[in-house]
Amino acid sequence: EVQLVESGGGLVQPGGSLRLSCTASGFTFSTYEINWVRQAPGKGLEWVSYISSSGSTIDYADSVKGRFTLSRDNAKNSLFLQMNSLRAEDTAVYYCARDGSAAGKGLFDYWGQGTPVTVSS
Amino acid sequence: QSALTQPASVSGSPGQSITITCTGTSSDVGTYNYVSWFQQHPGKAPKFMIYDVSNRPSGVSNRFSGSKSGNTASLTISGLQAEDEADYYCSSYTSTTTLYVFGTGTKVTVL
Secondary structure, eight states: OOEEEEEOOEEEOTTOOEEEEEEEESSOGGGSEEEEEEEOTTSOEEEEEEEOSSSOOEEEOTTTTTTEEEEEEGGGTEEEEEEOSOOGGGOEEEEEEEETTSSSSOOEEEEOOOEEEEEOO | OOOBBOOSEEEEOTTOOEEEEEEOOTTTTTTOOOEEEEEEOTTSOOEEEEBTTTBOOTTSOTTEEEEEETTEEEEEEOSOOGGGOEEEEEEEEOSSSSSEEEBOOEEEEEO
């Protein structure tokens, strides 16, 4: 069974940092692209970041570019989102989502349960 | 890159059919067939319902169907059931600075 489990969310002050993790199981992690998608309270879904299967290609939404860094460790079936200079508008539930297309089509076929991030003083 | 435009809400009675639209631009929906649809119940993660405009993943009811015309994609739910009451989001690959874009979301109410 394909599973994605996020962790690392919590309460952080504006300007602070947080590192989210996404651990995968049930599929060959190293052959799939993974994305982070967030959802602010009561709002819609927003794509945040993408990483290729090898980790060689990474992309970010303009809203987080320069502040967030995405990486992966295929040996540990894990993905890491380092979030720096956090702002109130980064408050959201963060989901990791697998791209099942293996071709960067944005076919988000499996999602984790999400980890909440709250940026507040 | 602005979000794709969806109606805020759509409602229907059990057994009826409803259609949710998702309007983008020539930079996303109008050019690429990489349109997906997701269902989200309150407090839950999104569920993958349609991909590549009109394809259903295994396990998704054939009451759900997708289509596209020009810059607008559509999700139709036939034989509406109480369990279909949820929020629905479309998404598309985009050639702009944002790799993927989601729709604004539609709340489906079963009357």
